């Protein structure tokens with residue numbers, strides 16, 4: 640028998656696979672409502688302020704405050720009520736002091752189920768992690784939860800970045816992972832929309848209707864392992 644014919648198209652050397660540019664390189668975790676149930680603490684502090692001020696705050700409006708800045712939240716709480724700039728600042732300060740008193744009570748046991756495990760597993764898959772929040776209190780919250788040193792970057796409301804989307808972009812730049820390879824983990828409609836607007840995938844946590852912009856939605860991170868999550872996210876197109 641002669642030598643097997645080598646077909647023209649048969650590569651003799653296996654080509655080096657192209658770099659996996661579409662692979663996931665970073666997770667950007669929102670803080671309030673994702674790592675801890677602090678969205679509930681924000682909401683409760685706004686409710687107490689509304690009661691003190693004799694304002695009515697219905698459940699839908701209270702829910703819609705998730706992901707909004709402190710000033711945008713107060714505008715929504717005030718509704719038609721007009722106040723001076725001085726009073727507006729006083730009210731923001733009151734709400735913040737109230738909220739910070741609740742933050743002081745947080746401990747590592749308040750980390751939401753599944754988040755800690757995921758933060759621990761992801762680096763093993765070569766994934767970089769950042770915390771991204773509109774809150775000026777994100778660092779104290781992460782500190783109380785014992786999570787501060789888990790993140791390669793923290794971009795929050797104290798940084799000179801004006802919108803949620805720009806905070807995501809800033810985190811992607813700090814981590815040196817292009818936006819298309821970033822996954823944002825978010826519980827708010829605003830956050831999910833901003834992530835998609837800037838070409839990032841979004842893992843929504845909570846109500847599927849409110850998070851219809853997200854790439855996929857889970858009720859929570861409980862029981863979600865990094866390997867399966869990465870497989871699902873990689874297979875789901877942008």
Ligand code: G6P
Nearest residue numbers: 705706707708709773774775776
């Ligand atoms: C996050 C929360 C919002 C909060 C905002 C500002 O985005 O989801 O509810 O209003 O941060 O937080 P801060 O702690 O600075 O008032």
Ligand code: MG
Nearest residue numbers: 669671672826
């Ligand atoms: Mg949130």
